[in-house]
Amino acid sequence: MSAVTTERAAVAELHDALIDLLGPRGVSTDRRMLERASVDGARMSPVISEMLPLGVAEIVAFPTTASEIARVVQEAVARGIPVTPRGKGTGNYGQAIPSAGGLVLDTSRARNIVEVSDGSITADAGAPLAQLEQAARASGQQLWMYPSTLNSSIGGFLAGGSGGTGTIAHGANHMGFVAALDVVHADGSGLTHVEGEEAQLYVHNYGTAGIIARATVRLEPAVAWRALYASFPSFSGALSVIRELGRLDPLPRLVSADTIEVSAALPEDPAIPPGRSSLRTIAHPEAVEEATRIIEAAGGRIEAVREGATEGAKLSSLSYNHPIEWLQRSRPGHYYHLEVAGDVLADDIDLVHATIGDGLLHIEAGHTVPIGMLASEYTGPEDVEAAIERLTAIGVGVHNCHQWNVDFEMGRTIERARTTDPFGLLNPGKLNPDYTGPQKGSIR
Numbered sequence: 001m002s003a004v005t006t007e008r009a010a011v012a013e014l015h016d017a018l019i020d021l022l023g024p025r026g027v028s029t030d031r032r033m034l035e036r037a038s039v040d041g042a043r044m045s046p047v048i049s050e051m052l053p054l055g056v057a058e059i060v061a062f063p064t065t066a067s068e069i070a071r072v073v074q075e076a077v078a079r080g081i082p083v084t085p086r087g088k089g090t091g092n093y094g095q096a097i098p099s100a101g102g103l104v105l106d107t108s109r110a111r112n113i114v115e116v117s118d119g120s121i122t123a124d125a126g127a128p129l130a131q132l133e134q135a136a137r138a139s140g141q142q143l144w145m146y147p148s149t150l151n152s153s154i155g156g157f158l159a160g161g162s163g164g165t166g167t168i169a170h171g172a173n174h175m176g177f178v179a180a181l182d183v184v185h186a187d188g189s190g191l192t193h194v195e196g197e198e199a200q201l202y203v204h205n206y207g208t209a210g211i212i213a214r215a216t217v218r219l220e221p222a223v224a225w226r227a228l229y230a231s232f233p234s235f236s237g238a239l240s241v242i243r244e245l246g247r248l249d250p251l252p253r254l255v256s257a258d259t260i261e262v263s264a265a266l267p268e269d270p271a272i273p274p275g276r277s278s279l280r281t282i283a284h285p286e287a288v289e290e291a292t293r294i295i296e297a298a299g300g301r302i303e304a305v306r307e308g309a310t311e312g313a314k315l316s317s318l319s320y321n322h323p324i325e326w327l328q329r330s331r332p333g334h335y336y337h338l339e340v341a342g343d344v345l346a347d348d349i350d351l352v353h354a355t356i357g358d359g360l361l362h363i364e365a366g367h368t369v370p371i372g373m374l375a376s377e378y379t380g381p382e383d384v385e386a387a388i389e390r391l392t393a394i395g396v397g398v399h400n401c402h403q404w405n406v407d408f409e410m411g412r413t414i415e416r417a418r419t420t421d422p423f424g425l426l427n428p429g430k431l432n433p434d435y436t437g438p439q440k441g442s443i444r
Ligand SMILES: Cc1cc2nc3c(=O)[nH]c(=O)nc-3n(C[C@H](O)[C@H](O)[C@H](O)COP(=O)(O)OP(=O)(O)OC[C@H]3O[C@@H](n4cnc5c(N)ncnc54)[C@H](O)[C@@H]3O)c2cc1C
Pocket: 040, 041, 044, 084, 085, 086, 087, 088, 089, 090, 091, 092, 095, 096, 097, 107, 125, 146, 147, 148, 149, 152, 153, 154, 155, 156, 157, 158, 159, 160, 161, 162, 163, 164, 165, 205, 206, 207, 208, 210, 211, 212, 213, 319, 320, 321, 322, 325, 427
């Protein structure tokens, strides 16, 4: 029997086993379903877009609980079939694409909120962050942080994301945010409960050390946040206050600023006037007066102060990668982007602009230094390499958004995966010991 026949037979066997486990609606080999399960937000990258499709699933499973997630992994591993976990598929580097085919484990139906307690919330991996925030709010609490893709899954955010609304206070890369995880390894075992430092070993490595089936993350007392919109005649005006706003007492949940061009690409809103640089912050109600003073003293104008959880969520949806996505929509195929960080972004924006020519920026007040997304005209992959080199030379930290290798704490993931994934079946192709590009953790 050829290798292909053996593989096909293994997938057919897995299909039968998963029907027994999940029922006929819990598994699919339908071509359209497979194609849908094999794409993520990688279209944001023109470099990766040119390489698509990078892989297509042979089978997709939809477990509805943490224990079903564990059983699905066990069934695939027993047959030597690769497993690529998937939440909402919004990750934007192709890291959820099943490059070796095999099984896509779609967790989006495993969305139970298991428990809300004082200071933490436990949910199955596919639960959307919006649902977690809502459950937390009902108990007088809020999540420490969530990404601008608020409907993405908690498992995907921990395994593929790095920060967002709340990062100013709590930092990036989920340090301390994750209290405990129930993970599944590719060694035939069931659910393994890990806490504290050990739980960090499964963060931002795309499921390559283990698949998150259930997560417990930190909550804090809820705040009646205010969504404050301001504008400045120039981007440098907005940047001149970004760090001061990010250090307000009490701390804001988010501070975002955009160049005039990026501001113009955002959805129409009277609080984002044309021809001006937009600055937005989710401010603590006790800090609104001081924020107003700082903005006006720097020549800015308050456009609106809005109340209510929906307004905060709306402002979050205009942060991190979202302004760049709007910019790309305004001129399809024109821009590539890089994730950047460093004080130089706020201290010397003219130098950054001169270094990158036509670069357009979206900036956030980070936990320690400003962080941002830089968009520039794309003419080929060599643009990306050259830009990384030039930006690094002037002290800007850069994360390359055009590759899918694990680039955060790679060494510790390799070490852990040695025992938790002895046959290399978990999201194959993403954990590459030869990867020498910029490390994500080093830029914040
Ligand atoms: C416009 C835009 C804005 C964004 N803004 C932010 C932002 O503010 N902050 C941020 O951090 N990210 C951001 N992202 C990236 C992404 O949306 C988030 O990281 C999101 O939380 C990922 O969740 P998901 O459910 O979509 O995960 P997916 O895209 O489905 O998966 C992400 C990665 O995690 C793996 N994975 C998924 N589920 C599991 C699991 N249960 N166990 C182990 N591995 C798993 C996948 O294989 C993949 O490698 C943005 C992306 C876009 C396109």
